[in-house]
Amino acid sequence: MRNLLLILVAVLAACSTAKPLVETAVSAKSVPKMDIILTGRLLNAHAGDSVWVARKGVKRPEVVLLDATGKFRLVLQGVVAPIDGQLNGPSNCSMIVFLQPGDSVNVTAECRDFYKTVDFTGRGSFVNNYLAQAHRHFDNSRDSVPERLYTKDLPAEYKRKVDLRRQQQLEYMNAYAAQQPLPTEFIRIHKQVLDIQRAVSLLSYMHYAKYTTKQEPALPADFLASFTALPLSSLSHNSDLSIRLATSHLFEEYQYARLLPPNGILPVDLNAAEQIFAQATADFGDTPARDQVIGRMLCDQLRGPLVDNPQPVLAMLPLFKAHNRDSVVASTIRQALRSTEHLRRGDLAPVFTLQDASGKRVSLQDFRGKVVYLDFWYSSCAPCLAEAPAAVKLKKQFMGRDVVFLYISIDRKADDWQKALARHPLTSPNSVHLLDPGGYKASANYGVGGFPSYWIIGRDGRIRQGAAPRPSAGAETVAVLEQALAQRP
Known part of the structure; x- marks a missing residue:
């Protein structure tokens, strides 16, 4: 399934005034380490359910368990930089959060209706309440995003509605920031996330049109202008979590909208594979982002329409290997091949x-x-x-x-x-x-x-x-x- 859920995210960094160039090279040892304390209560959860914060660069995050009343206390020790992460709790209780060294945030929520009830108090609550309130205001559920509501519109009208949604999101952020200034870095990254989400919606329209008409859609010349204006070559799975989540949706929709034929299945023809690779290079350049897009496509094909017939993927692999420089992507493809090698047509179905x-x-x-x-x-x-x-x-x-x-x-x-x-x-x-x-x-x-x-x-x-x-x-x-x-x- 293509997960089309839009996640409204932001990264908050501390404001600072301009300093002499010589002062910018600060040793990591001079940065004070501070704890982040996250407490709260999740109603209608079960005692023993886990709570943790997923974040960049941490493979084994700190995990605590809810007590019998749904309370928890999570301490992130020795933090030296802001955390753009995701608070994870019981089923349906998760959201992007932003935490800074020294923050002490308390969160309360009803797990049965998390986004309608979640509320933050304490130091660090301002930006997190913004994320929750913006999610509520724009109802960022799968059924409310433009690609679910307006795909039957003509292309120009669809694009107008997508642009309008982004403008409304920016205006909402500006109105919220009028209560208390938001750091420049927060605004810059948040705008980039909104730009990526807008591009996802446009690519989704192309995918829908291709799939339903079984041919390439006729679109206005400027339909993808906001997509091509993105810093595509710098997008990466090594980005902060919020950017990475938005980029993942972009890579998913891109393969169907720009690379694959209308049926969404990779052809076995080598010429077609070369054309796909050339298109990805034209859009993303000869960069790791291009390699990640192609790698994502190959893995999705192996775990999707080609799960029982990997020949088209195997035919494209030599071309991919000749250009790929991302070892993570290569490892992921190898894992996908191993995990599906017993799932070919005619193989005994795994028993359970x-x-x-x-x-x-x-x-x-x-x-x-x-x-x-x-x-x-x-x-x-x-x-x-x-x-x-x-x-x-x-x-x-x-x-x-x-x-x-x-x-x-x-x-x-x-x-x-x-x-x-x-x-x-x-x-x-x-x-x-x-x-x-x-x-x-x-x-x-x-x-x-x-x-x-x-x-x-x-x-x-x-x-x-x-x-x-x-x-x-x-x-x-x-x-x-x-x-x-x-x-x-």
Whole structure:
């Protein structure tokens, strides 16, 4: 699944007056180390749930547990520079935060409705309340961003609405800053994030138009002017967290809008691969950013439409290796190849044993002799739940036949999973629902990199198709299931 959720982020740095050049070269040893104390209470959370702050350069962040009342106290020791990070708590309780050495911030929130209730007090609360309030004001959920609301507009009108949204965000920030000045560095980086988000929306429109019309869209000459104006060559997975998250969305949409054909699948033709590489070089230059874009595309293909047929990726790898200079990207591709090498068509499907809602243990092998339509999902996944109406129709079409609709949720909490089963039309006599908390037992073994993820497993227990069509694909999904039924073990 392409995660299109927009994250409103900012980085706050301490203001300073101009100083003589000789004073700018300050030894790291002279920078005082100070603790950052983060306390708070998260209502309707469970005792023992973890709280931590993810941030650049820290592989093993400090972790504390909630007590029986939902309270926590997290101390980040010996900090010498501002932290642009993400506060992570129980399910749905996370947001970008900005913390400076010496800050002592208290946060309270209701986990069932985090962004509507989160509030900060204490030293360092001003900028974090801005982030929370701006998120509430612009309702930065997946269903409210321009690419979800206006994709049926003509290109010029869509672009006008995207530009208007960015202008409103800037005006909101300026009005908030009138209460208390915001540092210049904060404003500079925040504007860059908004610029990246605007580019994501424009690229999303191109992707949508390509996919629905099956051809390259006709767009105004200036449609991507704000995209090309970005400092594309400097974007990197080594950036601060907020920039990195926004850039990740940009790289995801870019590959579909500018590189891949309308069907979103990498061609096996070497000439096509060279054209893709040339386009990425034209946009990002001969830079690590270009390598990261191409690497992201190859990994997404391996974990998506080419999970069971990696030949197009293998054909492009020599070209990529000849130019790539990013060892992290190269390692990620190697890992993706290793994690999916047992998922080719005709391979035995990875087996698993999980529990259903009644606590009964169910194994994939229990369905040998039947066709299994495997669906990986989770309760707060909007695209997953959007498939429910089409799935109802599909299951009715195959009622009484040898097809099992096997749902595997990766929800960490059984309560979230069972509430979703009760709230949405997901159950039926020919469906089975299992829980794989965190996705460690089943989802990981199938190399699932996005949700929902569909697989078709034959009567013989072997993979017939990875990245299978969704229920909403209608006739296409019916056809592949009928083909699987016709194949006897």
